[in-house]
Amino acid sequence: MDAGQFCRRPEVVCDDSLQGFLKIGCGGFGEIYRAKHTGWVMDVAIKLLLYKDGSTSSIQREAALMFQGGSPYVMQILGLYEGRLGESRLPLQCGLVMEFMAKGSVSGLLQTLAGPPPWPLGFRMAHQIGLGMNFLHQLSPPLLHLDLKPSNVLLNDSLVAKITDFGLSRMALSASRCSGERDEDEGGTLSYMPPEALQSVNYKPSKASDVYSYGVLLWSIITGKEPYSGAVSSLVRFRIPLGDRPDLTLIDLSETEGLEGLVELMRSCWDQDAQRRPSFLDCVNVTERILEKHQRGISDAVRDVLKHLDGDVCSSLRSVQISRNPQNRERPQDVTGSLPKQETGASDSGTVNRDSFPRPAAPLTPLTPPRTTQRQTSTPGNFVVKERSRRESGNSTGVHISMSNVLGVQIGNNNCMSVIQRSRQRHQTK
CATH class of the missing domain: 1.10.510.10 (Transferase(Phosphotransferase) domain 1)
Structure with missing residues (x-):
């Protein structure tokens, strides 16, 4: 690769080359979108850069430096973005076109x-x-x-x-x-x-x-x-x-x-x-x-972590916690399928122990208003199914299942539960 190729200016990518804009997060410098580049036939990340002076000259100048490749451990800048996120009513915005990193940060x-x-x-x-x-x-x-x-x-x-x-x-x-x-x-x-x-x-x-x-x-x-x-x-x-x-x-x-x-x-x-x-x-x-x-x-x-990230159960079951009331000594009916691990913040439990992997996690604190869904079975050990954001006082019997972002679950045989579907949370790409 000659010096001219190494220092070439980044290509400008416009809306006519992109489709399927999806907001996937916010960084310290602006919003981040995922889109598919129809010419390159690949997913890219669009990082919009917010500047108080509204000028794009500094972005273009600095992006030219960031465009320099050569390390597999530095995020590749594929080009400069100029467009309206596919919506003509939006103002013209600028940012960086980057490779999409599927496993987050x-x-x-x-x-x-x-x-x-x-x-x-x-x-x-x-x-x-x-x-x-x-x-x-x-x-x-x-x-x-x-x-x-x-x-x-x-x-x-x-x-x-x-x-x-x-x-x-x-x-x-x-x-x-x-x-x-x-x-x-x-x-x-x-x-x-x-x-x-x-x-x-x-x-x-x-x-x-x-x-x-x-x-x-x-x-x-x-x-x-x-x-x-x-x-x-x-x-x-x-x-x-x-x-x-x-x-x-x-x-x-x-x-x-x-x-x-x-x-x-x-x-x-x-x-x-x-x-x-x-x-x-x-x-x-x-x-x-x-x-x-x-x-x-x-x-x-790597294989173990990827298995944990992908999940050996439906990835939509984001957070499930089961606790048994001490008063119930009989075992409830089996829950169909294995229970997914919880996704939460880093543990605060002292010295790190890597002997067993993956580790159990603490339950998530919900970000949505409380809703309660309740169903009792005819078998010993009634089940009360409810969102984590609501805790009921008083004595209750059975097993408490707290979950968030759930698309569906079956308890026992021929039982069903209606759940409000929410948009799936994704890893941020920055």
């Missing part, structure tokens, strides 16, 4: 697993993210990410990690300066921001800023948790410059070979002194050695 994976991934997969993710970031930092000029976090690392069908949203923080900050406004969320995510960014108004981002974020990201992958979960943002903003870091007591270094080396790397990445942090080239040299020790287990780990 690392953040979504940790929530679905309710904890960390199996060790071989976790080590592979750590290495692939380091490789992607090293590629961005090796460009001339270097391309800083400035918002590296689990939701900005996406996964393809084989759970290969790819970095997205690189360079967008700088674009957003430039645009906000043009309008004389500032949005703190556009400059990075608080829990992953380095201490120097929180203690000086004269802070200038550097490669060491991304390395710090990588260190916190490693902690999230190892523990399956969000750093400083439950802490108020003002306290986090105050304590990080004083040296506070995510809780290391949640990590048992004896769990697997190589973990101690990864934790040592993690701590060096979030060093208080930016000058003492390693480069990403140093990081990948460490993660490569660790990954070699777990190479044989990667295929099994």
